[in-house]
Amino acid sequence: xxGAAWRTRSVLLPALLAGLxxxxxxxxxxxxxxxxxxxxxxxxxxxVQWPANEGDGAFKFCVxxxxxVAAVLQQLVRxxxxxxxxxxxxxxxxxxxxxxxxxxxxxxxxxxDTARTLLGATRGLPVLTVGDRxxxxxxxxxxxxxxxxxxxxxxxxxDADSRHLGLSSKLLSVAVAVDQ
Amino acid sequence: xxxxxxxxARHALFEQRWITAALAVLLLAxxxxxxxxxxxxxxxxxxxxxxxxxxxxxxxxxxxLAFDDKATANEYLSALRxxxxxxxxxIYGADGRLFAGLATPGxxxxxxxxxxxxxxxxxxxxxxxxxIQENLNLGTVYLTKVVExxxxxxxxxxxxxxxxxxxxxLIALLxxxxxxxxxxxxxxxxxxxxxxxxxxxxxxxxxxxxxxQLTGGVAHDFNNLLMAASSGLExxxxxxxxxxxxxxxxxxxxxxxxGAQITQQLLAFSCRSPLQSEVLxxxxxxxxxxxxxxxxxxxxxxxxxxxxxxxxxxxxDVSQFDVAMLNLAVNAKDAMPQGGQLCITAANRPGALAxxxxxxxxxxDEGGGMGADTIERAFEPFYTTKGPGRGTGLGLSQVYxxxxxAGGTVSIVSEPGKGTKVILLVPRxxxxxxxxxxxxxxxxxxxxxxxxxxxxxxxxxxLNELVSEMLEEQxxxxxxAASGAEGLSLFDSNTVDxxxxxxxxxxxxxxxxxxxxxxxxxxxxxxxxxxxxxxxAGSAAAEGFPVLRKPFTMAALTAGLSLALRRxx
Numbered sequence: 001x002x003g004a005a006w007r008t009r010s011v012l013l014p015a016l017l018a019g020l021x022x023x024x025x026x027x028x029x030x031x032x033x034x035x036x037x038x039x040x041x042x043x044x045x046x047x048v049q050w051p052a053n054e055g056d057g058a059f060k061f062c063v064x065x066x067x068x069v070a071a072v073l074q075q076l077v078r079x080x081x082x083x084x085x086x087x088x089x090x091x092x093x094x095x096x097x098x099x100x101x102x103x104x105x106x107x108x109x110x111x112x113d114t115a116r117t118l119l120g121a122t123r124g125l126p127v128l129t130v131g132d133r134x135x136x137x138x139x140x141x142x143x144x145x146x147x148x149x150x151x152x153x154x155x156x157x158x159d160a161d162s163r164h165l166g167l168s169s170k171l172l173s174v175a176v177a178v179d180q
Numbered sequence: 181x182x183x184x185x186x187x188x189a190r191h192a193l194f195e196q197r198w199i200t201a202a203l204a205v206l207l208l209a210x211x212x213x214x215x216x217x218x219x220x221x222x223x224x225x226x227x228x229x230x231x232x233x234x235x236x237x238x239x240x241x242x243x244x245l246a247f248d249d250k251a252t253a254n255e256y257l258s259a260l261r262x263x264x265x266x267x268x269x270x271i272y273g274a275d276g277r278l279f280a281g282l283a284t285p286g287x288x289x290x291x292x293x294x295x296x297x298x299x300x301x302x303x304x305x306x307x308x309x310x311x312i313q314e315n316l317n318l319g320t321v322y323l324t325k326v327v328e329x330x331x332x333x334x335x336x337x338x339x340x341x342x343x344x345x346x347x348x349x350l351i352a353l354l355x356x357x358x359x360x361x362x363x364x365x366x367x368x369x370x371x372x373x374x375x376x377x378x379x380x381x382x383x384x385x386x387x388x389x390x391x392x393q394l395t396g397g398v399a400h401d402f403n404n405l406l407m408a409a410s411s412g413l414e415x416x417x418x419x420x421x422x423x424x425x426x427x428x429x430x431x432x433x434x435x436x437x438x439g440a441q442i443t444q445q446l447l448a449f450s451c452r453s454p455l456q457s458e459v460l461x462x463x464x465x466x467x468x469x470x471x472x473x474x475x476x477x478x479x480x481x482x483x484x485x486x487x488x489x490x491x492x493x494x495x496x497d498v499s500q501f502d503v504a505m506l507n508l509a510v511n512a513k514d515a516m517p518q519g520g521q522l523c524i525t526a527a528n529r530p531g532a533l534a535x536x537x538x539x540x541x542x543x544x545d546e547g548g549g550m551g552a553d554t555i556e557r558a559f560e561p562f563y564t565t566k567g568p569g570r571g572t573g574l575g576l577s578q579v580y581x582x583x584x585x586a587g588g589t590v591s592i593v594s595e596p597g598k599g600t601k602v603i604l605l606v607p608r609x610x611x612x613x614x615x616x617x618x619x620x621x622x623x624x625x626x627x628x629x630x631x632x633x634x635x636x637x638x639x640x641x642x643l644n645e646l647v648s649e650m651l652e653e654q655x656x657x658x659x660x661a662a663s664g665a666e667g668l669s670l671f672d673s674n675t676v677d678x679x680x681x682x683x684x685x686x687x688x689x690x691x692x693x694x695x696x697x698x699x700x701x702x703x704x705x706x707x708x709x710x711x712x713x714x715x716x717a718g719s720a721a722a723e724g725f726p727v728l729r730k731p732f733t734m735a736a737l738t739a740g741l742s743l744a745l746r747r748x749x
Binding site: 036040043045046047081082150151152153168170171172173174 | 239240242243244246247248249252313314315316318
């Protein structure tokens with residue numbers, strides 16, 4: 001229902017991005033795409049309210065299948081805090097599904113299957129799941145997608161509600177698609 | 181009281197130009213101050229507004245800035261354009277680079293900005309606020325607006341400014357007008373004062389002119405009677421015949437009596453006192469007037485009197501009446517250069533003055549008469565038809581003033597070529613004429629003064645001698661003193677039955693003072709005063725002393741003394 005329109009329009013982009021990722025992977029350097037997504041993930045924390053009684057400890061960003069994004073994010077969060085909590089970046093895979101429950105933000109960079117597993121594992125939990133539709137990992141509370149050459153957000157408010165996450169209206173205002 | 185104070189204050193307020201000017205300036209200054217204060221509050225408001233707007237913008241664009249949504253950012257920016265004071269707004273990322281911006285034409289957006297509180301510079305209020313989302317600094321927002329378009333401010337202040345200017349101008353105008361009026365008033369008052377001065381001077385001059393005419397005649401008459409007296413005396417000294425001597429002495433006496441009459445008239449005329457009303461019998465007074473007129477008219481002008489019998493008394497200032505009659509007579513004479521008859525009539529006119537009784541006195545001539553225009557202006561001061569140097573133009577105005585003061589009216593009946601008749605209507609007086617004439621007293625007995633001891637006080641040695649002789653002639657013993665002080669000491673050291681004293685004497689004690697002091701010593705003591713000065717005579721008579729007007733006859737002296745002795749009982 002969100003998908004049909006944009007997917008046909010941006011048919012070339014995934015290929016292009018995949019190419020870029022391959023180059024970056026070889027060069028082991030962050031692509032602009034990875035930097036943007038890492039920055040978005042970082043900024044998302046400011047536009048979302050987690051339930052107040054949600055544990056102490058570090059505020060965890062969990063990244064699945066995108067070590068480059070995780071690396072950029074790692075740099076961004078260094079020395080930063082959210083609500084007085086230190087920030088931490090953790091890379092996950094399907095094998096560590098349980099660990100996903102302790103994440104505040106969970107980004108599925110690649111791997112639709114892993115994404116599905118982790119989504120299922122965190123259902124109803126206050127975890128801001130972030131998918132990446134161009135990489136086939138849609139279904140998060142927030143999904144990245146490419147539109148007009150820019151990374152844009154699609155938001156599932158129903159999912160956010162079920163996870164007791166409060167989304168800022170400012171966030172909603174920049175979403176290209178909002179699901180109730 | 182308070183009204184007059186207010187009025188004075190108002191006068192003072194508006195007569196002083198500088199006060200008015202200060203008022204106007206104060207009004208303008210106050211309004212300027214108020215305007216400045218308003219302006220200040222206004223700009224503070226503007227600063228607050230621009231700050232609030234920037235804060236709202238910063239909050240609104242946080243999402244767009246965070247997630248690189250220029251389209252949304254631009255939507256927010258273009259919403260600002262609806263504000264007509266908007267000049268420019270820009271959003272900068274956390275790295276300081278311009279993210280999105282919008283400006284009105286001609287307005288440049290800065291490439292980089294740093295956060296600063298709202299400030300006004302060059303008619304624009306500018307502010308840079310940070311965009312912060314949950315402690316996350318996303319960037320900055322820059323907003324600039326004109327404080328308020330000049331046109332708006334001008335239109336706001338124009339109306340009230342116009343009213344203020346108008347009010348200030350009005351005050352200035354009022355002040356100027358009032359000051360001008362006050363100045364004009366002052367000038368007018370000065371003119372009136374100067375005119376009054378000139379009028380009184382001219383009135384005096386006019387009186388002098390009349391007096392000149394009178395004295396000319398008087399001198400002529402005096403020369404005649406002096407001639408009669410001196411030649412009579414010369415002839416008397418040469419004559420041995422007792423009958424002839426008696427006749428000459430009679431002639432000399434007549435001449436002297438006429439001289440006395442003339443000086444009485446002159447004294448009456450010279451009386452300068454302001455209106456002193458007295459009750460007068462016109463018929464009796466006009467007889468006196470006849471002599472006065474005879475001296476001031478030419479020989480080719482004859483005077484005819486037509487006085488009704490039993491005239492009512494009138495209350496007037498006699499000397500003014502005389503001057504008025506003289507003025508009318510002179511006018512009549514001047515109107516008849518070829519000579520003619522002047523007719524003076526007097527008659528009772530019952531109810532002629534608005535229902536009250538009046539006495540009509542009319543002076544009619546056979547002269548050239550005058551037209552309606554001249555009649556209309558005749559009573560105006562200084563209006564004259566006589567040639568330069570011949571008339572003051574005050575004659576008829578004196579007549580008018582005198583009759584009006586007496587409560588009467590004056591009118592002119594005339595036609596060119598048919599003579600002029602001036603009619604005075606003077607209200608009837610119901611007072612009785614004050615008859616203090618010696619004539620009404622019973623004639624004194626031949627030996628009234630026989631054996632009396634009389635103290636005579638007279639500073640003039642000749643008169644002292646003569647009056648003393650007159651008294652001794654009557655069988656009195658006379659004590660003679662040359663001054664009031666001497667008289668008083670003689671009175672104290674001798675037994676005296678009566679005192680005859682001159683009024684005007686050198687020294688501390690005049691005749692009237694002496695008489696008063698004698699009355700203090702002995703109440704009702706008979707004192708007779710002598711004077712040649714009519715004003716002095718009036719004041720003495722007012723205090724109840726019999727007064728002898730110099731020159732007087734022996735009979736008058738006897739009568740005066742008899743009257744005083746009778747009053748003393």
